[in-house]
Amino acid sequence: MMRWSPFKKSSFLFLLFATVIFCVGPIVWQIVTSLKPDAELTLLPPILPEKPTLDHYVTVFREQPFSKIIVNSLVVASITTLLCLMIGSLASFALAWLDFKGKGVILGIALAISMFPPVAIVSPLYLIIQALDLRDTWWALVMTHTTFQLPLTLWILTSFFQEIPGEIYKAAQIDGCTPFQAFYKILLPLSAPGLSTAAILVFIFSWNEFLFALTFTTTEASRTIPVGIALFPGVHEVPYGDMAAASVIVILPVILVTLIFQRRIVEGLTAGAVKG
Numbered sequence: 453m454m455r456w457s458p459f460k461k462s463s464f465l466f467l468l469f470a471t472v473i474f475c476v477g478p479i480v481w482q483i484v485t486s487l488k489p490d491a492e493l494t495l496l497p498p499i500l501p502e503k504p505t506l507d508h509y510v511t512v513f514r515e516q517p518f519s520k521i522i523v524n525s526l527v528v529a530s531i532t533t534l535l536c537l538m539i540g541s542l543a544s545f546a547l548a549w550l551d552f553k554g555k556g557v558i559l560g561i562a563l564a565i566s567m568f569p570p571v572a573i574v575s576p577l578y579l580i581i582q583a584l585d586l587r588d589t590w591w592a593l594v595m596t597h598t599t600f601q602l603p604l605t606l607w608i609l610t611s612f613f614q615e616i617p618g619e620i621y622k623a624a625q626i627d628g629c630t631p632f633q634a635f636y637k638i639l640l641p642l643s644a645p646g647l648s649t650a651a652i653l654v655f656i657f658s659w660n661e662f663l664f665a666l667t668f669t670t671t672e673a674s675r676t677i678p679v680g681i682a683l684f685p686g687v688h689e690v691p692y693g694d695m696a697a698a699s700v701i702v703i704l705p706v707i708l709v710t711l712i713f714q715r716r717i718v719e720g721l722t723a724g725a726v727k728g
Contacts, residue, residue, distance in 0.1 A: 485696035508697035517672040521680035529658035532597040536654045540605030548613035566603035592668040597658045605650045612646030
């Protein structure tokens with residue numbers, strides 16, 4: 453067992469503490485800001501509110517269409533996740549188990565798409581969405597989110613399918629299963645960890661996505677959470693307390709899901725990295 457010198461141990465603990473503060477600090481600051489009365493928002497000190505209040509949380513739901521934009525985000529993220537899993541699982545099964553040429557090229561193209569900056573194609577996408585009469589609808593966001601998250605889903609699920617022993621698929625074929633029957637009856641249940649990993653990552657991306665949501669939505673009918681919070685500021689004032697409260701409301705569920713499923717997420721991102 454390696455023994456660390458006092459200096460190395462102290463340095464490691466300092467770096468660990470600094471990293472935690474860097475990551476957690478903004479979230480804690482938003483929580484503190486959301487609990488401050490309006491009179492204390494621009495005062496420093498005090499750092500902590502002298503008289504904590506939940507007024508900002510009440511205002512967010514009473515004076516803003518926040519419930520509606522939460523529903524919009526939930527619907528868009530859920531449909532995007534479902535489509536990515538349906539399309540991605542079928543494509544990943546084919547790439548992992550079916551014998552055809554060009555599988556490496558397909559994965560390479562998927563990787564290239566995932567690395568392409570969305571801002572570079574937002575203008576032509578806007579024209580396409582407008583021509584299809586989908587502007588200011590859920591489907592405009594679902595289509596774009598699915599397109600940009602399919603590559604990640606494809607890479608995660610392909611790695612998981614490839615880790616399943618080949619004897620299982622061969623046994624299914626011997627028992628008379630067609631490739632599709634072997635897929636949904638045997639291989640798909642075995643790839644449940646990969647499916648859950650992909651679902652979590654796709655949902656979080658769609659929940660937080662801002663650029664397409666800002667470009668393709670104009671009203672509360674389809675506006676999602678990031679855009680809704682960004683539009684809180686008025687002409688003469690910026691409601692810092694309300695924005696902080698709204699941010700806390702939408703961030704905490706994502707943090708909880710990430711903490712609960714962090715091991716599954718790491719498994720999905722590292723699947724196939726180590727070969728036995």
